[in-house]
Amino acid sequence: MRTRMAGLCGAMAVAAALSGCGGEGAADRAEPAAEAKPAEPPFGQTAAERRRAEAERRKAGLGTYWVKTDVATEHESPGGKVVNRIYYGQKLTVFEKRGDWYRTVEDGFVARWTRASQLTDREPPAKPAYAGPDGAVDPRIAKDAIPNPGEYGLTKADVDILHRGARRVLDTRPDCEGIESADKSVNKPDTYYVTCRIRGSVENVFFTKAEVASR
Structure with a gap:
């Protein structure tokens, strides 16, 4: 009995020795903790930065404008060829002023210029709906289905x-x-x-x- 116990103990000792020989303990096998990455900066401007930029543009006479005439024309250069038409109430951004002309397309794109007299920096009121030549309202025609003149x-x-x-x-x-x-x-x-x-x-x-x- 003693001989068998001694043999068993010896075998256990050998197994323990083998497991420690060149092996890794649980602590050794643990993956190192990942380093925290710095947060990515937010894309674009913050709301405060946008407000400051808009205030600076306003001070320079730039920023958001609306078409105040029934039809306005966009030109390839101040006083140049007409390339597009825009209509009452359309919203634009003015990026540059040159005399009586406003550039309404940002840098890097084909320029378009509109007369200052056709734009306003205050949103114009909506025009009342036009009921047609006889002024009659037909309930079968959806509201705003037919555009207004202009x-x-x-x-x-x-x-x-x-x-x-x-x-x-x-x-x-x-x-x-x-x-x-x-x-x-x-x-x-x-x-x-x-x-x-x-x-x-x-x-x-x-x-x-x-x-x-x-x-």
């Missing part, structure tokens, strides 16, 4: 045609449950369209100036 480059004559065309479509298309929007076609001359709501879907219905002129 919006999107439409003249009063264009808007009158849209109102007449919308009524014509509602009277001749029983499946048209209502008018969702209206505009002038950019591809077809003297052609307009309204968007009808039809059984849960929508469909553009086109008409010409001549078709509604006598309405």
Whole structure:
């Protein structure tokens, strides 16, 4: 019995010695703690920095402006070729002033210049909705479905045609449950369209100036 116990103890001693020979204890095997990385700086400006920058731009006559005329033109240079049209109430950022001209595109992009007289640094009030040539309100035509004169480059004559065309479509298309929007076609001359709501879907219905002129 003593011999067997001695052998067992010896075997345990040998196993313990082997486990410690060239091995790693639990403490040795533990991964080193990861070093804390510094927090990334926030992207862009802070709210306070934006306010200060806006105040500095305002002091220089730059910053946020709105179109105050029915239609304003953007030019490739002060007094140069017209490259775009913008409309009443559109919001712009002025980056540079040169005499009576404001540059409304930031550095690094194709420049656009607008006359100072067409812009204002105070947001203009919304224009009252135009009810059409006869002033009648049709509940089947959604509010703001038909633009006001001056919006999107439409003249009063264009808007009158849209109102007449919308009524014509509602009277001749029983499946048209209502008018969702209206505009002038950019591809077809003297052609307009309204968007009808039809059984849960929508469909553009086109008409010409001549078709509604006598309405």
